[in-house]
Amino acid sequence: MKKIGFLSFGHWTPSPHSATRSAADVLTQSIELAVAAEELGADGAYVRVHHYARQLASPFPLLAAMGARTKSIELGTAVIDMRYENPFYMVEDAGAADLISGGRxxxxxxxGSPEQVIDGWRHFGHEPVAGETDAEMGRRHAQVFHQLLKGEGFAQPNPRxxxxxxxxxxxxxxxxxGLRDRIWWGAGSNATAVWxxxxxxxxxxxxxxxDETGEAFHIQQAKQIRAYREAWKEAGHARTPRVSVSRSIFPLLDDRDREYFGRGAKxxxxxxFIDERTRAIFGRGYTGEPEKLIEQLRGDEGIAEADTLLLTIPNQLGVDYCAHVIEGVLKQVAPALGWR
Structure with a gap:
């Protein structure tokens, strides 16, 4: 059994071929898709955060609105770039959105990853300290945020x-x-997964x-997850951790599917290379008739190791079509694989 949700990058473009032609479109449709996904029995509605781009950027007003319109579905991010965040203000925003959603x-x-502009976090008022990289600054912000979520007092009160x-x-x-137990880290390497x-x-x-071994992506990902779980065990944490992976999975069920994706995914x-030094491997997508997808997905070791699967959706095709894709996976693919 797996939790299955969707992940939207929230693209929008002023094109007659896009169902999301403005920021308002993509924000309102993200809320509508969360409602639709909950009605279909999906477990999660997740959004990606990108700055300086025609995509979703400010997650907490959106998450709060999604929480107010839904009752049970998990609401999340995958991921927030912590180089841009003030962890103190973020604790207030996250706490408010979580309370509105009833703790979901x-x-x-x-x-963080390469962005649209050079050192965009500098415009948000953040600078690495002496000898620190921007990646290390992001991890430091995350540690402060995670610590503050304990809810322990730290600020001296005014006597008057x-x-x-x-x-x-x-x-x-x-x-x-309880929000502190629902914080995730998006790891791009084995070392950061262990961290x-x-x-x-x-x-x-x-x-x-x-790309740390040259093996197929799903094999490397499975090894990353196993290394993470071993490190978790060694750290002695009391609770059981959760692990998610994301995939592009498109069952071909009707003529629309074949028109959009019938030529096959990658x-x-x-x-x-995502920068001058980092060789990266991008995992394949899955497209085909349900029987074909079921056989292919059986061999995906990364999915097998995870308890949560996030389906990347083509949000510019609109709410109805994205709900159709989610429903196809939930009803035509997941049961045969034991995910439902």
Whole structure:
């Protein structure tokens, strides 16, 4: 059994061929898709955060709105680039959105990836300290955020406050109990997966990771997940961690599917460089008749190791079509694989 949700990058473009022609379109349709996915029995509605791009960028107003319109579906990010975040303000935003949803947030964080502009986090007021890389700054912000979510007091109260204070040091409010256990780290390498385990964060592994062995993507991902779980065990955490992977999976069920995806997805892994030093491997997509998909997905070791599967959806094709894709996986593919 697996939790199955969708992951939207929230693309929009002012094109007559797009169902999301504005930021307003993609925001409102993201809410509508969360409602539709919940009605279909999906477990999660996740969004990606990209700055300086015609995509979803500010997650907490959206997550709060999704939480107000839904009742049971998990609401998350995959991922928030922590180089851009003030962890103190983020604790307040996350706490408010989690309380509105009744404790359903699942927040995926990361140190970030190449963005639309050079050092865009500098415009947000963030600078690495001396001797620190921007990736290390992102991990530091994440550690501060994760620590603050404990809800422990740390700030000295004013002796003459405007309103009465509770006794002792003050914490950030609103505090949402349990949110700290629902923080995930988007790891692009085996080492950062181990780091996340030591921190006590859940693991998100996408369709992109460092090419560390030259093996097929799904094999490398499975090894990354096993290394994470071993590190978690060694760290002695009390709870059982969660692990998600994301995939592009498109069952061909009708003429629309064949028109959009009938020529096949990238059915082989792709290798490239995400910066001057980092060789990365991009996992393949899956497209075909349900019987074909079932056989192919049986051999995906990365999915087998995870408890949560996030389906990347083509959000510019509109809510109805994305719901159709999600329903196809839930009803035509997942049961035969034991995921439902």
């Amino acid at each position: 947030l699942q927040l995926g964080l990361s140190r 406050p405007m309103f009465p204070n509770p006794p002792g040091l003050l914490r950030l409010e609103p505090h949402s109990e 996340a385990a030591k921190q006590g964060m859940n693991l998100q592994s996408s369709t992109l990771k460092d 059915e082989q892994d792709q290798v490239g």
